[in-house]
Each structure stands twice: as C-alpha cells, then as structure tokens.
Amino acid sequence: MINARQLEVLSTVIEVGTTARAAELLSVSQPAISNMIRHTEDLVGFALFRREHGRLVPTREALHIAQEAQHLFMQQKRVDNIINELRGGTIGRLSIVATPSIGHGILPRVLADFMRSRPRLNLSIELGSVDEIIRRLVSGRADLALSITQPRHSALSVRQIGEGRLMCVCPADHELALSSRIAVTDLNHVRHISYASTTPLGQAVDAVFSAQGLERRYFCEVRHTATALEMVRSGLGVALVDSFALLGPGDPGVVVRPTTPVLPMEMYAVTSNLFPTSNLAIQFQDFMAGALKDGAEQLAN
Structure with a gap:
C-alpha cells in the first residue's frame, strides 16, 4: 500500500x-x-x-x-x-441557549458583529428559562448559555462576562421621564410592570422595599425583562429592566433613567463540564464580554 x-x-x-x-x-x-x-x-x-x-x-x-x-x-x-x-473559529456550528432578555436584546446584535468575519458559521439559537438552560447544557444540546441569573448545577461551569444594573424605563411622555434618577420605591405610585416575588429579579426589588418597611405594588406581572420592556414601549406603564436589554440603538419612545439605590446585575456565560467546550464557544464568550464592556461605557455616557 x-x-x-x-x-x-x-x-x-x-x-x-x-x-x-x-x-x-x-x-x-x-x-x-x-x-x-x-x-x-x-x-x-x-x-x-x-x-x-x-x-x-x-x-x-x-x-x-x-x-x-x-x-x-x-x-x-x-x-x-x-x-x-x-482553529480560527471561522466555520463550524455554535449552539446557544439564552434567557429571553438577552436573546431578544443584545444577542442578535453581537452575533451580527461576530459573524462578519465568520460568514460560513452555522448557528442554533434557543431562548429559555434557567431550568431549560441547565437541561440543554447537561444533555449536550447546547454549546453555550447566556443568562442574567446564575445557574447552579455541579455539571456546569459559570463565568461572569459582564456587569450591568436594573434601569427604570418609562414612556417618553411619562411624569417620571422628568426626573434624572428614579427612586425604586416611587414605582409604587405609578402603573408599575414588575416580576413575581418568586423570581430573582422580584426578590432583588422586594429587598429595596422591605428595607424601608414597604410592600411592592404593581399592576402587571411578567416573567422576563424583555416582556416588560415591550410593554413600556406600548405605553402600558413603567418597569425596571436590565441594562443588557438596553444596549444598542436607543428608542425615542422610551426614556431610561438610573435608579436609587443601584441594583447591580451580572451576565453569565455557562458551559457544560460533561462535554468539551468548543473553540467557537470560547471565542464567542470573549467577544460577548468585549461587547458588554463597550456597551456599558456607552450607556454610562
């Protein structure tokens, strides 16, 4: 031979x-x-x-x-x-599962930038809860997850890739738009779109009210910040939304204001310990971390 x-x-x-x-x-x-x-x-x-x-x-x-x-x-x-x-991450397949606020917000924009030098890359994108993230990673159906809530599972590796905070968003013609900073407890006095007390976001906001001996009140309960943001855009009320969902081009119909106190948030990149992490997944983590850093600086300015 x-x-x-x-x-x-x-x-x-x-x-x-x-x-x-x-x-x-x-x-x-x-x-x-x-x-x-x-x-x-x-x-x-x-x-x-x-x-x-x-x-x-x-x-x-x-x-x-x-x-x-x-x-x-x-x-x-x-x-x-x-x-x-x-090796260079220009072709292959990248499967991502993300929480809705990330998937409806910054993820498409960052992927567009990431793929400009990787036009032959194939993508699979799914949106889901933290429980769905865990299931997909542990079963090998996703290479990478992005979440604003830290998943807790022994088979997962979690890396913080960005820092943000909850911001108050309201329609441009709303009375709160006249203020430069919004006290979280003032949301009890307006039509407030918020999150259930059983969710991490709801618990973080409840802690602010509890510290002042108050009970949080809201007229509409949603599960995801992406939903809250869309309802604000429709003029239905005011909401606290993570700053990751606000990165990118602004919306003239919505005003964004910082809050008192500051409610910090993180974005996490999550991979499975049961399967090798692909080179593409590692590259995209770093790319997303850079995009979040740049976006946070723009939002601060």
Missing part, C-alpha cells in the same frame, strides 16, 4: 525531473528520495521512471498514479484549510 508521503515524493520528482531538486523542495536528502522511489517501485511491482539525459522521465503508469494522487492532495489541502478555519 502506497502512503501519502510516497505519493508526494513521486509527484514532486515527476514535476521537477530530478531527485536532487525534489530533495531540496521536500527538505530531505537526495539518497532518501532515491530510496523512496526504489521502495515504491518494489511495492507496486513495476518501474516508475527511466533515465534520459540525466533526468528522470516518468512512465505512463507513474503519470497515471500521480494524476490520481492530485485528488488526494486537494482533499488533504481542504482538510488542512478546514482545520485552520476551525
């Missing part, structure tokens, strides 16, 4: 006509090339070259073998290119 190295030597000698030149191109000694040719002829059972005027002239059989070998070399080159692209 002829191996790839023997085919490479055969094709090179056919191309340049001498073992000396082939040895130079392949960075080996001339005797090594001659020995390889003789060994290959022994394997195939017939001559591959004849000498004419100091040059090696390939036989018809050698030319036929070399021609077929070109397909192998092209395929090998294609495989090498794919490996290099995978």
Whole structure:
C-alpha cells in the first residue's frame, strides 16, 4: 500500500525531473528520495521512471498514479484549510441557549458583529428559562448559555462576562421621564410592570422595599425583562429592566433613567463540564464580554 508521503515524493520528482531538486523542495536528502522511489517501485511491482539525459522521465503508469494522487492532495489541502478555519473559529456550528432578555436584546446584535468575519458559521439559537438552560447544557444540546441569573448545577461551569444594573424605563411622555434618577420605591405610585416575588429579579426589588418597611405594588406581572420592556414601549406603564436589554440603538419612545439605590446585575456565560467546550464557544464568550464592556461605557455616557 502506497502512503501519502510516497505519493508526494513521486509527484514532486515527476514535476521537477530530478531527485536532487525534489530533495531540496521536500527538505530531505537526495539518497532518501532515491530510496523512496526504489521502495515504491518494489511495492507496486513495476518501474516508475527511466533515465534520459540525466533526468528522470516518468512512465505512463507513474503519470497515471500521480494524476490520481492530485485528488488526494486537494482533499488533504481542504482538510488542512478546514482545520485552520476551525482553529480560527471561522466555520463550524455554535449552539446557544439564552434567557429571553438577552436573546431578544443584545444577542442578535453581537452575533451580527461576530459573524462578519465568520460568514460560513452555522448557528442554533434557543431562548429559555434557567431550568431549560441547565437541561440543554447537561444533555449536550447546547454549546453555550447566556443568562442574567446564575445557574447552579455541579455539571456546569459559570463565568461572569459582564456587569450591568436594573434601569427604570418609562414612556417618553411619562411624569417620571422628568426626573434624572428614579427612586425604586416611587414605582409604587405609578402603573408599575414588575416580576413575581418568586423570581430573582422580584426578590432583588422586594429587598429595596422591605428595607424601608414597604410592600411592592404593581399592576402587571411578567416573567422576563424583555416582556416588560415591550410593554413600556406600548405605553402600558413603567418597569425596571436590565441594562443588557438596553444596549444598542436607543428608542425615542422610551426614556431610561438610573435608579436609587443601584441594583447591580451580572451576565453569565455557562458551559457544560460533561462535554468539551468548543473553540467557537470560547471565542464567542470573549467577544460577548468585549461587547458588554463597550456597551456599558456607552450607556454610562
């Protein structure tokens, strides 16, 4: 059986006509090339070259073998290119599961930037709760998760990739839009869209009210900040929304104000310990972290 190295030597000698030149191109000694040719002829059972005027002239059989070998070399080159692209993160498949506020907000914009240099990348995007994130990562159905709530599971690795905070959003013509900063407890005096006390967001807001001996009141309960933001855009009331959902182009119909006290938030990148983390997933984590840092600076300004 002829191996790839023997085919490479055969094709090179056919191309340049001498073992000396082939040895130079392949960075080996001339005797090594001659020995390889003789060994290959022994394997195939017939001559591959004849000498004419100091040059090696390939036989018809050698030319036929070399021609077929070109397909192998092209395929090998294609495989090498794919490996290099995978190493560089320019092709492949990236499966992401994210909480809705991230999936409806910053994720599409960051993915658009990420894919400008990776047009051949295939994506799979799912939105779900923290429980759904855990299920998909543990089962291997997702490479990476993005969440504003830290999932807790022994099979998961969690990395903080961004810092944010809850911001007060209200329609542009709302009375609160006249204030430069909104006290969280003042939301009890307006039509307030908020989150159940059983959710992490609801508990964080409840803590502010409890510290002042108050009970939080709201007229509409939603599960996700993305839903709250859309309701504010529709003029239904005022809400506290994570700053990650507010990154990017502003909305002229909505006013964003910082709160007193500040309610900090984090975004987490989550991967499974049960499966190797793909190079693409690692690259996108870093890319998202950079985008969050840039976006936070713009929002602060």
